[in-house]
Structures are given as C-alpha cells and as structure tokens.
Amino acid sequence: MRRKVSLILLAFAVFFATLSPLLRWYAFPRLVKIPANQYQDMVLEAKDATLLDYGTMKAEKVSKITIVQTLKGNVEASEQIEKTAGRDVVVWDSLSYAQGPDGKMVASIPERYIFDAHTQEPVHAKGEMVDGDAVERQGIEFKWPFLTEKRDYEYFDAQARVTAPIHYKGTQDFRGIEVYYFEQTIDWTKVPFPRTMPVEGITRESVARTGTTRWYTTVRKFWVEPVTGAPVYGEEIHKEELRGGSLLGGREKVTAFAGHAKMREDYVEHTVALVESNRTLVLLMTSYLPWGFLALGILLLSLSLYLEARGRPGDPAPARTTTEPDPVTA
Amino acid sequence: MRALIAAATGLALAFALVLTLTALGTPTGKTSPKPLLTTVPAHP
Numbered sequence: 001m002r003r004k005v006s007l008i009l010l011a012f013a014v015f016f017a018t019l020s021p022l023l024r025w026y027a028f029p030r031l032v033k034i035p036a037n038q039y040q041d042m043v044l045e046a047k048d049a050t051l052l053d054y055g056t057m058k059a060e061k062v063s064k065i066t067i068v069q070t071l072k073g074n075v076e077a078s079e080q081i082e083k084t085a086g087r088d089v090v091v092w093d094s095l096s097y098a099q100g101p102d103g104k105m106v107a108s109i110p111e112r113y114i115f116d117a118h119t120q121e122p123v124h125a126k127g128e129m130v131d132g133d134a135v136e137r138q139g140i141e142f143k144w145p146f147l148t149e150k151r152d153y154e155y156f157d158a159q160a161r162v163t164a165p166i167h168y169k170g171t172q173d174f175r176g177i178e179v180y181y182f183e184q185t186i187d188w189t190k191v192p193f194p195r196t197m198p199v200e201g202i203t204r205e206s207v208a209r210t211g212t213t214r215w216y217t218t219v220r221k222f223w224v225e226p227v228t229g230a231p232v233y234g235e236e237i238h239k240e241e242l243r244g245g246s247l248l249g250g251r252e253k254v255t256a257f258a259g260h261a262k263m264r265e266d267y268v269e270h271t272v273a274l275v276e277s278n279r280t281l282v283l284l285m286t287s288y289l290p291w292g293f294l295a296l297g298i299l300l301l302s303l304s305l306y307l308e309a310r311g312r313p314g315d316p317a318p319a320r321t322t323t324e325p326d327p328v329t330a
Numbered sequence: 331m332r333a334l335i336a337a338a339t340g341l342a343l344a345f346a347l348v349l350t351l352t353a354l355g356t357p358t359g360k361t362s363p364k365p366l367l368t369t370v371p372a373h374p
Binding site for chain 1: 339340343344347360361365367371
C-alpha cells in the first residue's frame with residue numbers, strides 16, 4: 001500500500017514540476033494577449049491652454065482643452081487579418097477627439113492600429129491609417145509589450161507619422177505600483193492638417209492652397225507598469241504652430257495649440273485599479289503558478305522518496321551462528 | 331520500472347494539459363457596440 005502511494009506521489013511530483021516551466025515558457029507567450037474586443041476610453045485635460053481662434057486667426061488663452069481618446073477592438077477586422085497574417089492580431093480603431101471649454105470640436109483624429117496580440121509588434125494590413133492617411137507603423141503605440149524591459153523602445157507618433165525612440169528614464173513608484181518612466185521628444189516637425197478642421201468650410205486642401213503649413217512638437221511622458229506593459233499615467237506637452245502663407249496675414253507664425261495635457265484624476269484611479277488587477281493575472285502565469293508548482297513538485301517528490309525509503313523491508317535477519325561443535329557420530 | 335512508469339505518466343499528463351489549454355486558446359468575444367466618443371464622459 002505504502003509503495004502504491006509513493007508511486008502516485010511521484011507521478012504528481014513530476015506532473016507539477018513539468019507544469020512549472022511549461023506554463024512560464026510555453027503557455028504564457030501563447031495564452032496571454034490583448035483581447036481583440038477591448039474597449040477603453042481615456043480623458044486628458046490641458047488647463048490654461050493656448051488655442052487658435054480660426055475666426056480671427058489669433059491665439060487665445062482658454063481655461064481648458066479636453067481630449068477624449070477611445071480605443072475599440074474591431075474583432076471582425078482582426079479575424080479577417082489573422083487569416084493571412086497567421087498569428088493573433090488586434091485591430092484598434094481609435095479616435096482622439098479634442099474640445100474647447102465651450103464644447104466645440106477642436107480636433108478629431110481617427111486611427112486604425114493593427115498589432116500582434118502577444119508581442120505588440122505592428123502588423124501591416126490594408127486599413128492601417130492615421131486620419132485617413134495610409135501608414136506603415138514601426139514600433140509600439142499606446143501600450144508596451146508584456147514584461148516591459150528597462151530600455152528604450154521605438155514609439156510611433158501619429159501626428160508626425162514617424163517612429164522615434166521613447167527613452168527609459170528610470171523606475172518610479174506611482175501610487176504604490178512600480179512603474180517604468182518613458183519620455184519621447186518630437187522636435188518641430190511639419191505635419192499635415194487634419195482632415196476634419198474645427199471650422200466649417202475650411203478643408204485640408206483649401207488651407208494647403210494658402211501656402212500655410214502646420215508644425216508640431218511634443219514631449220510625451222508615460223509611466224508604464226512593466227508586468228502588463230500598460231501605461232498607468234500619461235502626460236503630453238504639446239505645441240502646434242501655423243507658419244507662413246497667406247492665411248496668417250503677413251505674420252511669420254501663430255500658435256495653433258499649446259498645452260500640457262494630463263490624465264483626468266478619475267481616469268488615473270480607474271486605470272491604476274484596472275492595471276493592478278491585470279497585473280495579478282499576468283503574474284499568475286509568469287511567477288505565482290510556475291514557482292508554486294515547482295515547490296509543490298519538490299515537496300511531493302520528497303514525500304514520495306520518504307515513503308519509499310520507509311516502505312522498504314529492513315536488512316535481512318543475521319544468519320544463525322553456533323559455537324557448539326558439530327556432533328560426532330560414532 | 332514502476333517508478334519510471336509513474337514519472338512518465340505525470341510528464342505526459344502535464345504536457346497533455348498545457349497543449350490542450352493552448353490549443354483551445356482564449357475566446358475573442360465580439361466588437362463592443364459602444365461608439366468612439368465625441369463627448370466627454372462624466373466618469374470612467
């Protein structure tokens with residue numbers, strides 16, 4: 001009986017010890033991914049910002065610009081792309097919608113971002129775009145890969161349609177969570193006018209005919225939770241100028257927008273709670289279960305060996321010895 | 331010999347479990363009916 005129990009324990013010991021590395025290095029990279037149907041919104045506010053009044057073509061101070069950013073996973077589009085890409089793909093349709101203090105639209109930029117659900121590497125397919133312009137992204141956007149490393153990443157800038165490094169600037173504590181701080185600076189770059197302009201009757205093409213050009217610079221800051229790769233907080237110091245052309249009435253340049261956008265407090269709290277919960281799930285696959293199973297395997301193996309040792313028959317009884325002389329027969 | 335069979339059984343079960351789980355994968359769900367926002371939400 002003891003021997004049977006010992007063998008069962010041995011089987012379980014091998015089972016758990018094998019599960020440990022399999023979970024971490026086989027199941028984790030295949031099972032943990034961004035869900036294709038994710039829906040997420042985010043609100044950023046730029047207080048005391050500068051905004052161009054297109055009626056007077058003069059820059060004015062405004063109390064607040066609010067930017068609403070929505071990401072919506074398009075499951076049908078991702079399934080379509082997966083047929084040719086041969087891997088799990090996520091398609092995010094996003095909209096960055098900015099409005100002034102009066103509630104009027106300031107900017108509305110749609111995007112389609114296609115990427116690998118596991119690694120966040122960009123996937124190129126028909127429909128990938130920024131504001132209706134076809135693009136081929138390099139690098140990441142919005143989110144970092146799972147198990148983010150302490151290094152610089154390539155980050156796609158949707159305004160300039162360029163990829164530039166986003167630098168790892170150190171590890172910090174953000175509301176009790178260990179985060180990696182990343183920063184990217186995009187120097188003054190000529191960028192296209194948005195397709196949807198804030199004033200009716202003005203189009204990208206009509207502005208282009210005036211010879212006026214749009215320039216942009218930004219400093220982008222992200223605090224990223226490294227296990228999930230999800231930013232828990234973000235800020236952007238964003239400036240836009242219109243330069244040259246007949247639209248400015250002889251002026252060399254005019255500020256179209258200048259502001260320091262920060263995540264709204266209630267969204268910060270919501271994001272921190274969401275990331276903490278997702279972090280536990282990822283840690284379950286990368287750390288808690290693999291280490292737990294390994295420990296359990298070792299424990300069961302030890303128990304099995306112990307039972308096996310105790311169950312063995314003792315040393316054979318010593319052979320009977322006698323000092324008496326053999327009887328002598330007559 | 332019995333010990334070897336027990337160990338092999340544990341090994342095979344572990345592989346079978348993980349391979350089955352990864353083959354099943356995770357459900358993709360459906361596209362959210364919620365719109366891309368053009369108004370400021372009151373809360374998350």
